Amino acid sequence: MLGGFENALKGIIKRIEGTSHFDDELLDSILKDLSKTLISSDVEPILAFSFIEHVKKRVKEEKGLKFTVKEQFIYIIYDELTKIVGKSKALVINEKPYKILLVGLFGSGKTTTSAKLAKYYKKRGFKIALLGLDTFRAAAREQLKQLGDKIQVPVFVDESLKNPADVIKKFDRELSKFDIIIADSAGRDALDKELAKEIKDIKREFQPTESILVLPADIGQSAKLQAKTFKELVNVKNVIITRMDGTAKGGGVLTACFEADAPIVFIGTGEKIEDFEEFDNKGFISRLLGLGDLNALLKKAQDAFTEEDAKKASEKFFSGEFNLIDFYDQLKGIKKMGSLSSVVNLIPGVSGKVSSELLGMQENKLKKFEPILSSMTYEELTNPKIITGTRIQRIAFGAGVAEQDVKNLLDSFRQIGKMSSKINPRKLKMLEKNFDLSKFKGLM
Secondary structure: OOHHHHHHHHHHHHHHHHOOOOOHHHHHHHHHHHHHHHHHOOOOHHHHHHHHHHHHHHHHHOOOOOOOHHHHHHHHHHHHHHHHOOOOOOOOOOOOOEEEEEEOOOOOOHHHHHHHHHHHHHOOOOOEEEEEEOOOOOOHHHHHHHHHHHHOOOEEOOOOOOOHHHHHHHHHHHHOOOOEEEEEEOOOOOOOHHHHHHHHHHHHHHOOOEEEEEEEHHHOOHHHHHHHHHHHHHOOOEEEEEOOOOOOOOHHHHHHHHHOOOOEEEEEOOOOOOOEEEOOHHHHHHHHOOOOOHHHHHHHHHHHOOHHHHHHHHHHHHHOOOOHHHHHHHHHHHHHOOOHHHHHOOOOOOOOOOOHHHHHHHHHHHHHHHHHHHOOOHHHHHOHHHOOHHHHHHHHHHHOOOHHHHHHHHHHHHHHHHHHHHOOHHHHHHHHHHOOOHHHHHHO
16 A cells, blocks of 8 residues: 555564664664655654654653564554554444435545445445435446446436435435435535535535545645545545555645544545455554554455355365365455455565565466366366366366466465365364454455
8 A cells, every 4th residue: 555655664664673783873763764754755744753753752761571672663653653643433323324425526536435335334234325416527427327336236316417406305215215325426626615515505405424525645735624624614524545555655644634633434445346444543554564454354354255155165175175166266255355465465474575576476376267267167176186188288278378377276276275184173173262263264
């Protein structure tokens, strides 16, 4: 996430981890680099300097009983960074229909975010409706309909109506049947009088339970003014940040939301509708520093695999009956979790340790696996041992890949088989009994 900002922070952590001798000179040097990183990433200089002073004071005064000096330093950086991006806040759906109004300027990603938010809550069992109130941008309503079809959520729009308030009135009775209504409003290049009036009219007619400002990660320090202005206009209490997967500096929008007292509730982490997650300040900063984010990993796994499917896969895995059909199903589940790099970067102890080049190579290898598996017969999928010689040639030709790619897949599958034979399910059950491992089941 956030390209250069993340890479710079990870570089600082690696420098701390790699040093053999820690003294005041090294401390000052690292804090100087950290200050430059924050300022170049659009964090206000006063806030950046205040952050550095807090870190320096704590490093001098706090003596870690549980940590080494280096670990203590990393922990303090992590802890102080979580403070300047603000506390995490989750939306509590406590009434029906729960009405969410998304506001923001042109190009912030409101329409796509509407669909992402709809899918997020649909997965959690809510009955969702999308309401198209952007009558200003020509393609907005059509885009919303296409996204709604993609995630199988009903979309309420009327191409003939030019006034958003009229659209709300028209569908008011139908919308009352839903648990959550997500309204996509219009934007402008700037928050002018026309947009201000339109949003006020929408608020009066729609009476949203929650008004959320959508801000792109590359907006910089102007995020603070936007957050404050929209807050005064429609009582915006929360923010969704989009484009977190790009090369945006990001520091400006993260800290500005905190300063404007508008907590971040969700972040968009990619172009796909699935690339969307609740904002957890601790997990987020941990990821930026290359320390991983286990909670986010578990949530992704739970969204990708049902508990029943995970249980079946686990049983087959330990029984030795795990075949290429199961392998195929797991591969599709992993794809739902996002790119390989995004998943790896969530794993504590692994995040930041694997080169992007190696991850890219593995990603390309996985992309070839699906067409290879699709080119196999049922007999081959259920009994991989028979796949040799001419079968490999035929499968490779059908999938449009090299024979070596088929061999790579079979090698990967055999390695999984060896792994299952080394794990004792009895010991795993004992561990589960002594520790709460239930939340990890979605990963099996």
